[in-house]
Amino acid sequence: MNKFFSLFLCVFLCSAFAKAQLGFCSGQSGDAIFTEDFGQGITNGPALPASVTSYVYVNSGVQDGEYTISSNMQQLGSFWNAPDHTGNPNGKMLIVNADFNPGVFYQTPILGLCENTPYEFSSWVINVLSNNNPCGTNEIPIQVRFEIWDSTDTNLLSDGVMSPRNSDTTPLWVKYGLTFTTAPGQNGCILKMINEGIGGCGNDLAIDDIEFKACGDITEVLNSANANFSSICENDPGTSIILNAAASTNVFVTPAYQWQTSSDGINFMDIAGANTATYTTPVVTTTTTFYRVKVAEDAINLNNSQCVNFSEIFEFREVVVGPAVPRSDPFVSCDGELVDLIVDLAPGLEAYWYDSATAGTLINSNSAEYTPTSAGTYYVETRDSLSGCVRPTRVPVVYIIENNPVVNNADFTICPTDMVVLDPQVPNGRYVWNTGATTPSISVGTEGTYTCEVFNEAGCSSIANFMVSVVELPVISSLDLIGEELRINLQTPGDYQFSIDGSQWTTRNTFDITTFLQVTARVRDRFGCEVVTQEFLRIRIPKFFTPNADGFHDTFKIYGIDRFPGARLELYDRYGKLLQQINDLEEGWTGMYRNQPLPSNDYWYKLYYKEQLITGHVTLKR
Missing domain, CATH: 2.60.40.10 (Immunoglobulins)
Known part of the structure; x- marks a missing residue:
């Protein structure tokens, strides 16, 4: 690129930008009258009519001077792989690779407009060249001029040009807008999109979601108190209201008005003859009524919904104040605790607390809660916070002071x-x-x-x-004889008592058993739940003997009896007949009776020592 051409290009772009008048409706936009989103689907096309573009349609891989309509932005490896403006994976867009010469790449007539009405045109544009572009510092930016011509294509109504845009770091759709006003008797226009740049490396773009919307003022309906709401309290006499249509913008030059009324805030009807900026309502009483005004630049457009703007809705209603709702049971203070009396309020209501059902003293203002210091009945009056209306009757709230029950522990x-x-x-x-x-x-x-x-x-x-x-019962782990003392050892330590005769109890666990052949160790808990016993013998009495002269167990002999001099043993047969009395227990019994051997059988014995008696039986085996 030579220096002369670069200078020419710079002057051209700068002068074009200087004339740009892009912008959006400064007031309130209506519903879209015309839209073009190029459809959706996974198949490219169809081609636009020749009257719409002079560019060449290709199915894919657009080059300079070519276009396609596709849901796939990545027509070339250097283009973004991104969806259309709405993010619909199958949404299509117009993808353009700019021609080497600037010129119109898209134009279309727009019909069904209203005469003498402001409009807003808008479109979304993206530079499709990705951050992987091969142009480097030689990249040609995208730049589109938007023009609105009258339907004869002889009068330019408005135009504006976007600032040059190089490729972005991420895919970025940008919305551009243009405002214009139709002339009297005009019901259409022609949209033109002109490529201001030149072909080459760069200047590749996509267009999506073209829209035309009527543009009008933002209008409120206010009463004499500059409020958009009026009311009368329940049982108050009816009243009429002076309403004023107040515009916060200056889109319309000489606005025309038509007032409307509705009983549900949805379906509105025109009020005959109400065509000025101010309207005085008839006397309204208990019926909720809604008002609004439709506004157009020309009175001829008031009956065309595509040519008007509607104000915000003004509401008039009778205010019936609902009651406060306390809980069903009385509020109770237990043992002097502080208790908050609480009522439920519908949205928009305030609560005022009194000490009487009528008149009385106001004790708490504008609160759903009250903390009393004494028992009694308190009364809640509800008011509508917006209108100040008061409910005729107050709601009683009962407060009781009680003691907690006295319980046994x-x-x-x-x-x-x-x-x-x-x-x-x-x-x-x-x-x-x-x-x-x-x-x-x-x-x-x-x-x-x-x-x-x-x-x-x-x-x-x-x-x-x-x-x-x-109580944990005692468990005897062992009985130990230490000298002449018996020690009772427990597996379960605790507060226990010990005895060996069952009558005398002590907390000591050792006993002198010098004179005892056997003892019964006894342990009990201090609550007397159960006595645990275990026998302890200081002698060993065999269970059987075999007098067959083989040197083993030939006599019935009591081991350890030598420590108890004076002990004697009596032997009996099964019928209780005394067979023998033995005083010398160290020799034992040989199983003889009157020098005759007794047969194998069980024999009973009584062992005497002082005041002690041990009985049992022994088996004689031959």
Whole structure:
């Protein structure tokens, strides 16, 4: 590119930009009268009519001076792989590779416009060249001029040109707009899009979502208090209202008005003869009524929905103030706790608290809560915050001060097989035990902590606590003879008592048993649940003997009896006949009776020592 051409291009672009008048409606845009989104689908095309573009249609791979209509933006490897403006994967767009010479690449007539009406044209444009473009510093930016001509294509109504745009770091659709006003008697126009740049490396773009919308003022309907809402309170006499259509913009030069009314805020009807910026309503009473005004630049357009703007809706209604809603039960203070009285309010209501059903003293303002210091009945008056209307009757709220029930707490220690009754000792209450029971008392035999929350009729509650411990029975681990003392050893240490005669008990676990052939060791807990016993013999009495002269167990001999001089042994047969009395127990019994051997059988014995007697039987085997 030579220096002369570069200078020419710069002057051309700068002068074109200087004339640009792009912009959007400064007021309120209506619904779209014309749209072009180029359809959707995965098949490219169809080609545009020759009257719309002079560019050459190709199915794909657009080159300079060519275009396609496709949902696939990536026509060349250097183009973005991105969807259309709406993000629809199958949405199509007009993809253009600019010609080497500037010129019109898209034009179309727009019909069905309203005469003498402001409009807004808009379109979305993207530079399709990706950040992987091969142009480098030689990239040619995209630049489109938008022109609006009258339907005869002889009068330019408006035009504007976008600033040159190089490729972006990410795909970026940008919306461009242009405003114009149709002439009297004109109901159409011609849109033209002109490529201001030149062909070469760059200047590749896509167009999507072309729209034409009527443009008008943003209008509010206000009463004399500059509010968009009026009301009368329940049972008040009717009134009429002076309404004013106030525009916050200056799109219309000489606006025309038509006032409308509605009973539901959706379906509106024209009010005959109401065609000025101000309207005085008839006397309205209890029926909710809505008003709005439609505005157009020319009165001839007021009956065409595509040529008018509608104001915001003004509402008039009778205000019927709803009551405050307290909870169904009285509010209760238990043991002097502070309690907030609370009521539910519908949106838009305020609550005022009084000490009387009528007149009385105002005690709390504009709050759904009140914290009293004494029991009694309080009254809530509701007001509509917007209108100030007051409900004729007040709602009573009852406040009671009660004491928590007095409950019984106790600890119990029980034997393993015993049961205990836990009773909070509160009649006529509601009971919630941590076991899940709901009875006034429960019977338990398992160790643990038990609680019962007891509620009185007012709903105040206290918690009764019970600790139940189960006695652990003693377990004798061993009986040890140390010298002449017997020591009772336990596997379960605790608070136990010991005895060897069952009558005298001590906390000591050792006993002198010098004069005892045998003792019964006894242990009990201090609650007397159960006595655990274990026999202890200081001698060993065999269970059998075999007098066959083989040197083994030939005599019935009591081992250890030598430590108890004076002990004697009596032997009996099964019928209780005394067979023999032996005083010298160290020799034992040979199983003889009157020098005759007795047959194999069981024989009974009595062993005497001082005041002690041990009985049993021994088996004689031959």
